[in-house]
Amino acid sequence: MEKKREWTLPAAGPVVEPLICAGDQTLASLTVPEGVEVLGAKAFSQCGELRVLRLPRSLTHIDMKCFEGCPLEDVYYGGSAEQWARLEISPQGSEGLLAARKHFAGGGAVSPLRPREDRGGDLLERLRGILAAGGDGRLHIAAPGLCVDGVLTKPGDMTLLIFPEGATMLIDTGHAPNRSRAMEFLRGIGLRSLDYMAFSHADLDHVSNAGEIGDYLYGPGGGGIRHFWWTGQRFGDIVPAFIKFLRARGTELDLRVRAGRRFWIQGVEVQILGPTEEELLLDPADQEIRNSQSMMMRFALGRASYLTCGDLYAAQEAAAAARCGEALRADVAKSNHHGCFTSNTDGWLDAVGARFVFSCGNDSGSTALVRELRRRGAACFSTGCQGTLLFSLSPGGGCEALTQYDGEMRCIQRVN
Numbered sequence: 563m564e565k566k567r568e569w570t571l572p573a574a575g576p577v578v579e580p581l582i583c584a585g586d587q588t589l590a591s592l593t594v595p596e597g598v599e600v601l602g603a604k605a606f607s608q609c610g611e612l613r614v615l616r617l618p619r620s621l622t623h624i625d626m627k628c629f630e631g632c633p634l635e636d637v638y639y640g641g642s643a644e645q646w647a648r649l650e651i652s653p654q655g656s657e658g659l660l661a662a663r664k665h666f667a668g669g670g671a672v673s674p675l676r677p678r679e680d681r682g683g684d685l686l687e688r689l690r691g692i693l694a695a696g697g698d699g700r701l702h703i704a705a706p707g708l709c710v711d712g713v714l715t716k717p718g719d720m721t722l723l724i725f726p727e728g729a730t731m732l733i734d735t736g737h738a739p740n741r742s743r744a745m746e747f748l749r750g751i752g753l754r755s756l757d758y759m760a761f762s763h764a765d766l767d768h769v770s771n772a773g774e775i776g777d778y779l780y781g782p783g784g785g786g787i788r789h790f791w792w793t794g795q796r797f798g799d800i801v802p803a804f805i806k807f808l809r810a811r812g813t814e815l816d817l818r819v820r821a822g823r824r825f826w827i828q829g830v831e832v833q834i835l836g837p838t839e840e841e842l843l844l845d846p847a848d849q850e851i852r853n854s855q856s857m858m859m860r861f862a863l864g865r866a867s868y869l870t871c872g873d874l875y876a877a878q879e880a881a882a883a884a885r886c887g888e889a890l891r892a893d894v895a896k897s898n899h900h901g902c903f904t905s906n907t908d909g910w911l912d913a914v915g916a917r918f919v920f921s922c923g924n925d926s927g928s929t930a931l932v933r934e935l936r937r938r939g940a941a942c943f944s945t946g947c948q949g950t951l952l953f954s955l956s957p958g959g960g961c962e963a964l965t966q967y968d969g970e971m972r973c974i975q976r977v978n
């Protein structure tokens with residue numbers, strides 16, 4: 563590869579692809595040309611000499627970890643400070659970019675941001691009412707906004723399902739740095755017990771609040787956890803410790819939940835679509851394998867359905883699509899791996915065909931996914947942009963979506 567101490571990215575359309583120049587140790591100064599709108603995830607990450615950056619006024623999005631590990635000192639931006647403040651910058655891995663000295667070309671006044679209505683309290687109230695009434699005949703999927711001011715790591719996955727007659731299922735627990743928000747949500751809706759708890763896989767951003775949630779439900783909550791579902795993935799200490807905790811308290815443990823299993827909960831058919839027995843034999847020490855061993859679950863109430871598959875990567879999405887075919891189709895789907903560029907391929911979106919797709923994180927997931935979903939006419943949500951989300955499915959196939967903040971995909975947590 564040629565030496566490029568000072569380099570201007572060749573103009574090639576509005577989107578710079580993820581990882582395009584990651585790890586280039588010769589790059590000291592980078593100019594992104596006017597016309598570029600999106601810098602993809604990790605595009606210039608770990609460029610160990612990159613100190614000077616010139617960004618165009620046309621830019622609108624900088625995805626996760628774009629400049630992570632770069633010793634950035636000076637950032638020259640083609641617009642004004644006000645325009646810079648409107649850029650969507652994923653908080654993940656952006657510490658260096660945010661801390662670098664900024665030089666603004668000026669000009670370009672912007673209209674003030676509309677203050678955003680916060681309906682978080684109403685959403686908690688609504689969930690509390692549904693729980694207190696013992697359900698309302700619908701299947702509800704709640705994804706709480708877990709962002710904590712000043713915490714830039716990803717907040718992880720946590721979703722709560724409420725079945726038609728009020729049974730509850732918590733899938734994953736969120737990440738330890740965001741524990742306070744996870745607990746606030748569970749307490750806020752008046753949750754005192756869980757009928758079911760399941761972990762998609764053993765990564766920290768999915769399981770590291772398990773102990774706290776268990777302590778709460780067996781302490782002040784008082785109602786405990788009736789059933790626990792797990793694939794048996796062998797990784798880390800948290801899940802084994804939690805299983806030990808539950809076993810001592812009489813929870814019914816199902817530790818072989820995998821492809822082919824099928825359950826009925828209050829008129830909802832729960833199909834386990836992955837992982838398979840063979841996939842669980844692979845070594846979960848490898849990050850991609852571990853994520854791709856996520857529990858894949860499809861919930862169907864009459865004609866309405868929900869699909870949640872943890873952190874599947876693209877290769878596993880293709881394998882699952884080939885194996886499951888039509889069984890993947892769903893009205894509402896959680897994006898895989900927090901909406902990240904490793905996942906959610908066009909082939910996967912085709913196979914699922916969801917009308918509503920949401921990501922759990924502190925950003926939009928990835929700008930490419932948001933754009934692709936819009937192109938398909940699907941509604942797109944993220945807890946990082948819209949806070950707490952609630953999807954309510956009716957047996958006739960209807961689906962209602964409520965969000966804490968307005969529909970615009972604008973990051974809540976301003977980090978710059």
Ligand SMILES: [Zn+2]
Pocket residue numbers: 718719765767768873899900
């Ligand atoms: Zn994750």
